[in-house]
Amino acid sequence: MGEAILRVRDIHKSFDGTGVLRGVSMEIREGEVVVIVGPSGCGKSTLLRCINGLETIDRGEIFLRGEKISGRRKDLHLVRQRIGMVFQSYDLFPHMKVMDNLLLGPTKALGRPRAEVEKEALEMLERVGLREKACALPRTLSGGQKQRVALVRAMLMRPEILLLDEITAALDPEMVSEVLNVVIDLARGGMTMAIVTHEMRFAEAVADRVLFLEEGVVLEEGTPEEFFHAPKTERARHFLQSFTYASKRDKVEIQPKNNAGD
Amino acid sequence: MDGAFILAHVPDYLSGAWVTLRFGLYGVACSLALGLLCCLVRSFRVPVLRQIAGGYIELARNTPLLVQLFFLYAGLPRVGIKFSAEACAVIGLTFLGGAYMAEAFRSGLESVDKSQTEAGACIGLTRAQNIRYVVFPQALATAVPALFANVIFLIKETSVFSVLAMMDLMNVADTLRTSGGHTVEVLFMLAAAYLMILLPVSLLATLAERRLRYAGFGDRHSV
Numbered sequence: 495m496g497e498a499i500l501r502v503r504d505i506h507k508s509f510d511g512t513g514v515l516r517g518v519s520m521e522i523r524e525g526e527v528v529v530i531v532g533p534s535g536c537g538k539s540t541l542l543r544c545i546n547g548l549e550t551i552d553r554g555e556i557f558l559r560g561e562k563i564s565g566r567r568k569d570l571h572l573v574r575q576r577i578g579m580v581f582q583s584y585d586l587f588p589h590m591k592v593m594d595n596l597l598l599g600p601t602k603a604l605g606r607p608r609a610e611v612e613k614e615a616l617e618m619l620e621r622v623g624l625r626e627k628a629c630a631l632p633r634t635l636s637g638g639q640k641q642r643v644a645l646v647r648a649m650l651m652r653p654e655i656l657l658l659d660e661i662t663a664a665l666d667p668e669m670v671s672e673v674l675n676v677v678i679d680l681a682r683g684g685m686t687m688a689i690v691t692h693e694m695r696f697a698e699a700v701a702d703r704v705l706f707l708e709e710g711v712v713l714e715e716g717t718p719e720e721f722f723h724a725p726k727t728e729r730a731r732h733f734l735q736s737f738t739y740a741s742k743r744d745k746v747e748i749q750p751k752n753n754a755g756d
Numbered sequence: 757m758d759g760a761f762i763l764a765h766v767p768d769y770l771s772g773a774w775v776t777l778r779f780g781l782y783g784v785a786c787s788l789a790l791g792l793l794c795c796l797v798r799s800f801r802v803p804v805l806r807q808i809a810g811g812y813i814e815l816a817r818n819t820p821l822l823v824q825l826f827f828l829y830a831g832l833p834r835v836g837i838k839f840s841a842e843a844c845a846v847i848g849l850t851f852l853g854g855a856y857m858a859e860a861f862r863s864g865l866e867s868v869d870k871s872q873t874e875a876g877a878c879i880g881l882t883r884a885q886n887i888r889y890v891v892f893p894q895a896l897a898t899a900v901p902a903l904f905a906n907v908i909f910l911i912k913e914t915s916v917f918s919v920l921a922m923m924d925l926m927n928v929a930d931t932l933r934t935s936g937g938h939t940v941e942v943l944f945m946l947a948a949a950y951l952m953i954l955l956p957v958s959l960l961a962t963l964a965e966r967r968l969r970y971a972g973f974g975d976r977h978s979v
């Protein structure tokens with residue numbers, strides 16, 4: 495894996511005096527997929543939102559390919575053109591057809607020729623199995639389809655890094671995999687990503703590295719093997735435990751192996 | 757009812773209707789422009805202009821049009837600013853209407869969820885592009901019923917123009933009534949004339965609302 499694309503150095507963020515991020519540092523290298531997990535309210539969304547400037551940070555610095563992007567600046571839109579982000583709530587533009595949703599950013603923000611982008615958009619829709627939906631309005635799509643469109647919309651900006659915030663949290667269970675498979679496909683293609691998710695199996699499958707965030711600090715960091723099978727901290731073990739169910743026959747599905755002691 | 761009287765005075769009413777409609781529409785058009793301007797100044801938080809717009813909206817909405825017209829027609833000439841009756845009519849109606857239109861646009865803008873602006877920002881749109889392509893079209897769709905209600909309200913308000921000695925519908929009727937009786941016929945024709953102007957507008961409003969609903973952004977949630 496290549497150079498660091500994103501560097502977050504000791505960022506702090508509080509809302510109304512409550513510290514939500516309390517000194518978070520991390521680095522994402524070219525082509526790397528970093529999954530960020532942690533209990534609800536620990537600051538995962540806030541971290542991603544700070545990275546592309548949807549929230550301002552109180553302290554610390556953020557660098558994109560070595561260039562400082564945090565702090566007050568007038569050209570935030572230029573920074574955001576290089577950082578893709580997809581949310582839980584899809585947020586397609588309801589008054590535009592799928593294709594127009596896809597074209598808006600590349601043609602207006604990047605000023606690329608429409609015909610060229612349209613061709614690329616159709617190819618990408620094809621790849622996610624939605625080519626025939628190009629002329630559909632968002633409200634006629636299922637949640638899983640909307641979210642795949644949202645992913646294509648973000649990717650058509652050719653971002654240097656993609657931030658995904660619990661993109662399957664609002665989906666019915668049977669639609670989760672159709673979306674996550676697209677993400678895995680992107681990861682295979684070498685896309686650099688920071689992913690917040692509660693889907694632990696997916697996290698394990700897609701991650702090169704896992705960050706465990708708790709109460710606004712990175713409590714643990716490691717490979718998926720380390721984190722999911724041998725978490726170092728009691729907190730992480732406890733967190734992972736919350737995704738398992740004790741079977742009435744005393745067998746559990748996603749039991750982290752208990753070899754953390756060594 | 758005296759049919760002959762009614763027939764004989766149809767041309768008077770037609771010319772009155774033309775005055776009402778023409779100056780009503782001038783006022784509506786200028787109100788839309790002024791309202792949009794005020795609304796943008798406020799949502800872009802332009803310093804100073806934003807406070808001026810806020811003050812203007814309160815002033816215009818909380819004083820009667822009649823008073824505003826007197827001010828323009830009788831007050832301003834005292835300080836050396838003189839407008840023709842027609843200009844006063846359009847300026848007055850715009851002064852009143854701009855405030856109502858601004859509020860209608862604002863309610864539309866506020867109906868667009870913050871997540872839409874964020875989605876626009878995330879694909880690298882500038883603030884102006886975001887408003888133009890993402891927020892405004894959705895805001896307009898929501899604002900359409902209120903905008904049409906304002907159009908109807910403003911055209912009805914033109915009945916005050918008679919104080920400017922303009923021969924609008926109201927003044928035509930008033931003149932006829934005071935000059936020769938036939939009160940019932942005069943008022944009947946007056947009501948009919950306003951109806952003929954405003955019913956099509958109402959119909960248009962209903963059509964526009966229905967079209968927008970079907971156009972597919974009825975479901976604002978989780979799109």
Ligand SMILES: Nc1ncnc2c1ncn2[C@@H]1O[C@H](COP(=O)(O)OP(=O)(O)OP(=O)(O)O)[C@@H](O)[C@H]1O
Pocket residue numbers: 509510514532533534535536537538539540541
């Ligand atoms: N705009 C805001 N104003 C005030 N408080 C906020 C705001 N945004 C987030 N918070 C608070 O910051 C804390 C962290 O929120 P955040 O959304 O980052 O958590 P999260 O880790 O993404 O949680 P979840 O897993 O539930 O999505 C929460 O306590 C939340 O209430």
Ligand SMILES: [Mg+2]
Pocket residue numbers: 538539540659660
């Ligand atoms: Mg969150």
